[in-house]
Amino acid sequence: MHYELLYWPEIQGRGEFVRLALEDAGADYSDLAREPGGMKQMQAVLQAHQGFAPPLLRAGKLVLAQTATILHWLAPRLGLAPASENVRAQLNQAQLTLADWIVEVHDTHHPIASSLYYEDQRAEALRRSELFRKERLPKFLGYFEATAHTSGRIHYVDLSLFQMIEGLRYAFPRAMKRLERRHPKLVAARDRVARRPRLRAYLESERRLPFNQQGIFRHYPELDA
């Protein structure tokens, strides 16, 4: 089956969690908004299907929005989740915890509104980031350390967790350097994903956009003090 991913062409953002699954599985997919005229097509699909926001996945007649929904549906078809409904529910639970974490990372630099520039909410961002580094980051890392998956089959949640660690290393290098020492299983789980041949080839390709200051993970040194 051919899949179409629809996501903003200039950032990794939430689309990257879907892209990693497609790439790791060697799926037949296109990245619509990165093709000529693709942005217009993406906007038309969003309107027609009343999607709230990208990413969207198109698979035949089915159009889905919401990263975790897309991955829950897609992963068994890509060999990145088993068929068992109960195991899939456990994976979905982990993915939604990760989704909560992503919102909190985003809100470190945009605690007031996505529609305002960072510079217009910098004071609030400093305050929120300090508590994020002290309270929330250790809590999420601790949860995923306790549930880290260092052997057995790789699932899509492992790929998303890899992306999370990469993003946090970019955004909060100081805090992560300090905290990673206490989360060796999580780092091992990240390293195991990084060794996957198809994933490594993708990460080294031009298809992998670099982290930048428009995405979810942004590096403002003052937020990582």
Add this chain to the structure above:
Amino acid sequence: MHYELLYWPEIQGRGEFVRLALEDAGADYSDLAREPGGMKQMQAVLQAHQGFAPPLLRAGKLVLAQTATILHWLAPRLGLAPASENVRAQLNQAQLTLADWIVEVHDTHHPIASSLYYEDQRAEALRRSELFRKERLPKFLGYFEATAHTSGRIHYVDLSLFQMIEGLRYAFPRAMKRLERRHPKLVAARDRVARRPRLRAYLESERRLPFNQQGIFRHYPELDA
């Protein structure tokens, strides 16, 4: 099958979205943390199953966390979602959009950290709430107006949307009074749910906790100015 809901006993919170499904379906369930000694048991289950946070659902040997995961798994068993995987994925998409909305409602009064009192983030809350009322609330209401479900079978998402409207009316009565006029389908969908006999009986019972100032939906008049 007997279900156990595990959630904080003093607030509606996220647990209420699961409770509404169980109540509307007339399911055989217990509300563990509201029974004597239940809080200790809930903490033990959280620890043993490495849940990140309540609500949790226990069904035989299965323990699930994350509201949307619980509902996705539970709803077909309660007659509140069809068996079709693609329809369930569409419902999950809507439920996750609703979950995003809930986070934004919570963050109107806690934009900096859940661990701080409202009074210690009141200035930031004023700023965030103003933009929430002007930009985000109309966007979410518009999305659910366009997709509102005013006929056909009731699904769990309809029950969650009912709860969302109830909560918003409690938290932002002024903004909602103004905005509801422009969202008649959404109000009709809410009213259709409110007429369900089992749900109405539940809402009038002592099992329905009142909204209060510890939950997700809080009424601070200054945030609804």
